[in-house]
Amino acid sequence: MAKIGIFFGSSSGVTRGAAELLGEQFPGSELIDMEEDYDGVDQFEDFDVLILGSSTWGQGDPQRDWVDPLYELDNDRPDLSGKKVAFFGAGDQKTHGEHFVSALGKMHDLFVSLGAEAYGYTSTGGFDYEHSLAERDGKFCGLAFDDVNQEELTEERVISWASQLKSEMGL
Numbered sequence: 001m002a003k004i005g006i007f008f009g010s011s012s013g014v015t016r017g018a019a020e021l022l023g024e025q026f027p028g029s030e031l032i033d034m035e036e037d038y039d040g041v042d043q044f045e046d047f048d049v050l051i052l053g054s055s056t057w058g059q060g061d062p063q064r065d066w067v068d069p070l071y072e073l074d075n076d077r078p079d080l081s082g083k084k085v086a087f088f089g090a091g092d093q094k095t096h097g098e099h100f101v102s103a104l105g106k107m108h109d110l111f112v113s114l115g116a117e118a119y120g121y122t123s124t125g126g127f128d129y130e131h132s133l134a135e136r137d138g139k140f141c142g143l144a145f146d147d148v149n150q151e152e153l154t155e156e157r158v159i160s161w162a163s164q165l166k167s168e169m170g171l
């Protein structure tokens with residue numbers, strides 16, 4: 001059975017909520033809070049499947065608990081080939097519509113550059129924003145959700161994405 005790690009960074013609990021819901025959808029998976037449970041880049045190598053969550057802050061930046069780990073990954077360049085990876089995270093399409101969920105795009109490009117294979121792209125339909133660094137070929141390179149403006153849609157988005165990942169990854 002594939003070993004699944006759900007790593008998340010969340011400042012006000014929105015991405016954490018999604019991570020916990022994903023944990024229920026993937027029984028046997030391990031939840032790693034980047035603030036409390038993360039202890040170094042080797043931790044990514046422990047899993048076959050990496051489901052990585054970060055909200056977006058500042059000017060399209062990953063959540064603060066991801067900043068050092070992403071820097072270390074980029075420096076150490078561990079070989080993540082053979083690993084399946086997917087990204088999820090909260091944003092605010094109205095107030096921060098010029099950088100909506102851009103953290104997902106930054107994380108995506110780093111993990112793909114380390115050899116991981118990305119899954120779980122989703123439609124940008126249903127969102128209204130100006131610009132996002134998370135777009136690849138007209139889709140988001142992961143799961144976006146927005147509890148500031150569309151809280152009522154988040155649970156369904158997360159559960160449907162979990163089904164998509166199971167099918168795409170053959171889990």
Ligand SMILES: Cc1cc2nc3c(=O)[nH]c(=O)nc-3n(C[C@H](O)[C@H](O)[C@H](O)COP(=O)(O)O)c2cc1C
Pocket residue numbers: 009010011012013014015016054055056057058059060061063090091092093096099100101102147148
């Ligand atoms: C100062 C500040 C900067 C933000 N910057 C962005 C941004 O660039 N892009 C975006 O999509 N959301 C942005 N947001 C919205 C947060 O990502 C959003 O509130 C999210 O729900 C936080 O999720 P978390 O609780 O998982 O950290 C920002 C919020 C604040 C307060």
